[in-house]
Amino acid sequence: MLEIRDLYSGYGDAVVVRGVSLDVMPGEIVALLGRNGMGKTTVIRCIMGLVPPQVRSGSITWRGESLLGLRAHDIAGKKIAIVPQGRRLFPSLTVTEHLTMLKSASAKDGWTLDRVFGIFPRLAERRHHRGGQLSGGERGMLAVGRALMIDPELILMDEPSEGLAPVMVQHLEGIIVDLKKEGLSILLVEQNLYSALAVADRVYVLETGRVVHHGTAEELNNQTDVLFQRLGVQ
Ligand SMILES: Nc1ncnc2c1ncn2[C@@H]1O[C@H](COP(=O)(O)OP(=O)(O)OP(=O)(O)O)[C@@H](O)[C@H]1O
Numbered sequence: 001m002l003e004i005r006d007l008y009s010g011y012g013d014a015v016v017v018r019g020v021s022l023d024v025m026p027g028e029i030v031a032l033l034g035r036n037g038m039g040k041t042t043v044i045r046c047i048m049g050l051v052p053p054q055v056r057s058g059s060i061t062w063r064g065e066s067l068l069g070l071r072a073h074d075i076a077g078k079k080i081a082i083v084p085q086g087r088r089l090f091p092s093l094t095v096t097e098h099l100t101m102l103k104s105a106s107a108k109d110g111w112t113l114d115r116v117f118g119i120f121p122r123l124a125e126r127r128h129h130r131g132g133q134l135s136g137g138e139r140g141m142l143a144v145g146r147a148l149m150i151d152p153e154l155i156l157m158d159e160p161s162e163g164l165a166p167v168m169v170q171h172l173e174g175i176i177v178d179l180k181k182e183g184l185s186i187l188l189v190e191q192n193l194y195s196a197l198a199v200a201d202r203v204y205v206l207e208t209g210r211v212v213h214h215g216t217a218e219e220l221n222n223q224t225d226v227l228f229q230r231l232g233v234q
């Protein structure tokens with residue numbers, strides 16, 4: 001359903017994504033792993049139509065239709081949502097304002113404010129708090145909640161567990177698995193191998209902009225030593 005073929009992309013003269021091919025099928029969780037600076041966010045930004053980077057060559061298609069050249073707004077309209085690295089919240093907007101920015105609070109279809117508050121009760125308690133007053137965990141939940149409010153079929157999650165306490169990481173893993181059960185597809189950028197293997201169906205490992213390893217989570221579970229080497233952890 002999402003199909004990336006031989007993607008080259010970079011910033012100015014620097015090419016940082018070099019021939020990446022990757023698929024996300026309906027209802028699948030695909031993890032994109034790699035150390036710092038390996039090109040994970042660049043791939044995500046290319047899918048979402050965010051500039052920079054610039055796409056040099058290759059293709060990105062969604063349901064058979066090319067996404068290249070479309071703006072982020074149009075891509076969101078095609079039901080692809082992003083949980084950006086670093087969350088990108090607005091310090092002065094409240095939790096409710098973040099969630100209803102793209103959808104009216106009274107909307108009845110798909111994901112509603114009540115439904116997001118249902119899976120993140122903590123956000124309901126904090127609904128009048130501003131972005132700048134939230135804890136790391138709450139910011140993470142809000143970024144996921146905001147993505148859900150566009151009723152996505154695919155969510156691009158760029159290190160959603162970054163900076164979270166282990167208990168929050170587990171909570172988030174549970175949410176990701178629940179979303180998959182509802183038929184959502186997720187492309188999950190992670191640095192934490194265990195977190196990725198816990199939820200993903202398939203895994204790709206990026207190294208300096210190339211896919212150096214890919215397989216099902218089941219296959220890679222037996223190769224964690226190789227992966228740890230690739231990812232630079234013991
Ligand atoms: N706006 C930019 N301008 C120039 N170079 C950039 C820019 N953003 C990223 N890069 C470079 O592109 C390469 C890939 O960066 P990218 O952000 O895609 O890596 P990443 O795998 O997401 O890393 P991290 O795990 O640290 O988020 C890095 O060498 C980085 O320095």
Ligand SMILES: [Mg+2]
Nearest residue numbers: 040041042085
């Ligand atoms: Mg990144």
